[in-house]
Structures are given as C-alpha cells and as structure tokens.
Amino acid sequence: xxxxxxxxxxxxxxxxxxxxxxxxxxxxxxxxxxxxxxxxxxxxxxxxxxxxxxxxxxxxxxx
Amino acid sequence: xxxxxxxxxxxxxxxxxxxxxxxxxxxxxxxxxxxxxxxxxxxxxxxxxxxxxxxxxxxxxxxxxxxxxxxxxxxxxxxxxxxxxxxxxxxxxxxxxxxxxxxxxxxxxxxxxxxxxxxxxxxxxxxxxxxxxxxxxxxxxxxxxxxxxxxxxxxxxxxxxxxxxxxxxxxxxxxxxxxxxxxxxxxxxxxxxxxxxxxxxxxxxxxxxxxxxxxxxxxxxxxxxxxxxxxxxxxxxxxxxxxxxxxxxxxxxxxxxxxxxxxxxxxxxxxxxxxxxxxxxxxxxxxxxxxxxxxxxxxxxxxxxxxxxxxxxxxxxxxxxxxxxxxxxxxxxxxxxxxxxxxxxxxxxxxxxxxxxxxxxxxx
Numbered sequence: 001x002x003x004x005x006x007x008x009x010x011x012x013x014x015x016x017x018x019x020x021x022x023x024x025x026x027x028x029x030x031x032x033x034x035x036x037x038x039x040x041x042x043x044x045x046x047x048x049x050x051x052x053x054x055x056x057x058x059x060x061x062x063x
Numbered sequence: 064x065x066x067x068x069x070x071x072x073x074x075x076x077x078x079x080x081x082x083x084x085x086x087x088x089x090x091x092x093x094x095x096x097x098x099x100x101x102x103x104x105x106x107x108x109x110x111x112x113x114x115x116x117x118x119x120x121x122x123x124x125x126x127x128x129x130x131x132x133x134x135x136x137x138x139x140x141x142x143x144x145x146x147x148x149x150x151x152x153x154x155x156x157x158x159x160x161x162x163x164x165x166x167x168x169x170x171x172x173x174x175x176x177x178x179x180x181x182x183x184x185x186x187x188x189x190x191x192x193x194x195x196x197x198x199x200x201x202x203x204x205x206x207x208x209x210x211x212x213x214x215x216x217x218x219x220x221x222x223x224x225x226x227x228x229x230x231x232x233x234x235x236x237x238x239x240x241x242x243x244x245x246x247x248x249x250x251x252x253x254x255x256x257x258x259x260x261x262x263x264x265x266x267x268x269x270x271x272x273x274x275x276x277x278x279x280x281x282x283x284x285x286x287x288x289x290x291x292x293x294x295x296x297x298x299x300x301x302x303x304x305x306x307x308x309x310x311x312x313x314x315x316x317x318x319x320x321x322x323x324x325x326x327x328x329x330x331x332x333x334x335x336x337x338x339x340x341x342x343x344x345x346x347x348x349x350x351x352x353x354x355x356x357x358x359x360x361x362x363x364x365x366x367x368x369x370x371x372x373x374x375x376x377x378x379x380x381x382x383x384x385x386x387x388x389x390x391x392x393x394x395x396x397x398x399x400x401x402x403x404x405x406x407x408x409x410x411x412x413x414x415x416x417x418x419x420x421x422x423x424x425x426x427x
Binding site: 047050053058 | 349405409
C-alpha cells in the first residue's frame with residue numbers, strides 16, 4: 001500500500017508544531033523565572049523557532 | 064465550566080454557517096459554486112507569479128469584456144540582438160507580439176518564441192513548453208517594485224543623514240523615525256551576535272537587508288498586489304549574499320571548525336567534516352526557504368480567506384471571513400517585520416561564527 005507524500009508532510013508539521021510549542025513554553029517558563037532576561041530569551045526563542053519552522057516549510061514544499 | 068459554555072455558541076455558529084451556505088448555494092442562479100472556486104484558485108495562482116505588466120486590478124464589464132487597469136512595463140530581450148518593447152504589445156498575454164520580424168508569446172508568465180503571428184506553444188508530455196526562450200532581462204512587476212523600494216530607501220536614508228548634519232547631531236523628521244530602528248539593529252542584532260570588535264564592518268549589509276525585506280514585505284500587504292519576497296529567485300539572491308559574506312570573512316578558526324573540529328577524537332573529525340561543510344550551504348538555503356515560504360504561505364492563506372467572502376455570499380459566513388481576514392492581515396504585518404528580523408539575526412549569527420576568535424583552543 002502506498003502512503004501519499006502529504007501524510008509525511010503532515011507528520012513533519014505535527015513534529016514542528018510540537019517543537020515550536022515546547023520552545024515557546026520553555027521560554028515562558030524562563031521569562032517567568034527571570035523577567036529581567038526577557039529580551040535575550042525572546043531572541044533565542046525566535047531563532048530556535050525559526051530554525052524548526054524552516055524544516056516544516058521544507059516538508060510542505062517537498063510535497 | 065467556563066470553557067464549556069463558551070464552546071456552545073461557537074459550535075452553533077459553525078452549524079448555522081454550513082446550513083446557511085447550503086441554503087444559499089441553490090439560490091445562486093446561473094453561476095455554479097465550483098466555477099467561483101476555480102476562479103479564486105486561478106486568481107491566487109496568478110498573484111503568486113511575476114507579470115510583465117503592472118496590473119492594478121481587472122474585472123469583467125457588463126458587456127462580458129475583460130478589462131485590465133494598470134500600465135505596461137518595458138520588456139527587454141536578448142535574442143540575436145537587444146530587443147526592447149512595451150509589454151502592452153502582449154495585450155495581457157492574449158496576443159503574440161511582433162518585434163523586428165520575430166514573434167513572442169507569454170505562456171505561464173514566461174516569454175517564448177513562436178513561429179508566426181498565430182504561433183502556438185508546443186508542449187511535451189509533462190506540459191512543459193518546448194519552445195525556444197530568449198534571454199529575458201525585462202523590467203517585470205517585481206523588478207519595478209525593487210526599484211521603487213530602492214528609491215524609497217535611498218530617499219529615507221539620505222534624508223536621515225541630512226537631518227543629523229543640519230541639526231547638530233539631533234535627528235529630526237525621518238531621522239527621528241528611523242533612529243530607534245537603526246539603533247535596534249546595531250545594539251540588539253549586530254553587537255551581541257557578531258561581537259564588539261567586528262560588528263561595524265557588517266552594519267551596512269545588515270541594515271540594508273533588514274529594511275529591504277521589511278519594506279518589500281509591507282508592500283506585499285498593500286492592495287497593489289506586489290509579491291517580491293514570494294519569488295524564490297529574490298530570496299535566493301539575498302541568501303547568496305549572506306553566504307558569500309560569511310564565506311569570505313571566515314577566519315582561520317572558522318575553517319578549522321569546519322574541516323578539523325578541535326577537541327573531538329580523530330574518527331569523529333572525519334565524520335564531522337562533510338557534515339559541517341554541508342551545513343555551510345544548508346544555513347543560507349534555510350534562510351532562502353524560510354523567507355519565501357513564510358510570505359507565500361501568508362499570502363495564500365490571506366487570499367483564500369478573502370476568497371471565502373465571495374464563496375459564502377451570506378452575512379454570517381462572509382462577515383466571519385472578513386473578520387478572520389482582518390485579524391490575519393494584522394498578523395501578517397507582524398510576520399513582515401518578524402521575517403526581516405529573523406533574516407537579519409541569522410545573517411548576523413553566521414557572520415559572528417565566521418569572525419569568532421577562540422582564545423580557548425581545547426574548549427570544545
């Protein structure tokens with residue numbers, strides 16, 4: 001049985017979503033713990049999220 | 064408990080929408096629903112492509128005639144000599160243009176050479192045109208917007224520089240508007256990522272790329288329907304510049320970390336070298352895809368939701384689509400700035416890796 005490529009893309013997007021969610025959640029925790037470091041945490045969070053997002057988009061465009 | 068209560072009206076609303084839209088569907092006379100769907104699809108696909116004339120909008124008049132409002136742009140071809148003519152000769156892709164004895168036709172937003180005035184585009188089994196393509200240097204819609212943004216940026220920043228000169232170093236007008244953003248790029252993007260010693264060298268590139276991507280993205284949200292960063296060739300050029308700057312400013316340590324990673328056992332060094340080498344190409348590749356995909360996805364989703372207004376054709380569905388489109392458009396404003404920011408931050412990060420100096424040789 002052949003599994004369509006779009007299913008794989010969906011799986012990748014689920015993974016990317018979980019990953020970005022975890023990054024966001026951890027960043028929230030970190031900001032709650034250290035509100036004075038908010039700017040630095042946000043930058044690191046955005047960079048990490050952007051890197052994962054790239055993988056998600058690559059999967060979408062591979063379909 | 065509160066969550067349960069708030070879910071009910073939403074479910075009810077969703078049910079209502081489906082009923083109302085089903086009821087309406089039968090009432091629409093003459094035009095079946097599938098037709099409008101394909102029309103919206105075609106419109107979106109057309110929007111994602113570059114075009115040879117600057118179309119502001121087009122509509123079908125009461126007489127059934129297709130009207131296009133906009134202005135033509137110059138077409139520049141190299142085909143046994145330079146050929147320059149106005150894109151109005153194509154009549155919006157409907158007719159063949161004759162220039163100096165040669166005939167050209169637009170097919171899927173690309174110019175092909177055809178045999179005669181009634182020449183046809185020949186296609187192979189995969190629906191790819193097999194006609195000859197002349198070298199194309201045309202000022203297309205995208206290129207014209209790049210020129211426009213170039214003009215705007217030149218005007219803004221020369222005004223900014225002048226305002227410092229005339230006011231004893233105090234910014235005024237445009238300068239006051241732009242100073243915090245320029246300082247933000249310097250103090251929050253360049254300095255921490257590249258390092259105090261080297262950051263000045265890269266400021267010009269980082270500022271240019273930040274403002275270019277940002278302004279271009281903002282233009283993409285205006286009703287003119289410009290979509291420069293939707294074009295992968297343009298994001299490719301931007302990423303290529305980052306790649307070239309990173310590669311040429313790489314110092315001894317940078318290359319050492321790629322080819323002979325210090326601080327790991329030697330079998331690992333052999334495995335790591337090709338991976339690290341590939342990584343230098345993947346990084347700018349991801350930059351290219353990220354910008355392109357984010358903006359394209361945003362435009363497609365936004366236009367699809369705007370298209371839903373015309374699909375529903377009732378107060379509830381269309382009203383909700385309108386609200387959704389409104390909220391999404393605001394989100395896209397954020398994305399426009401965020402993508403410019405991320406492109407700049409990652410570029411700065413890569414430059415920082417290239418010029419980093421290691422005092423601790425065995426630290427890794």
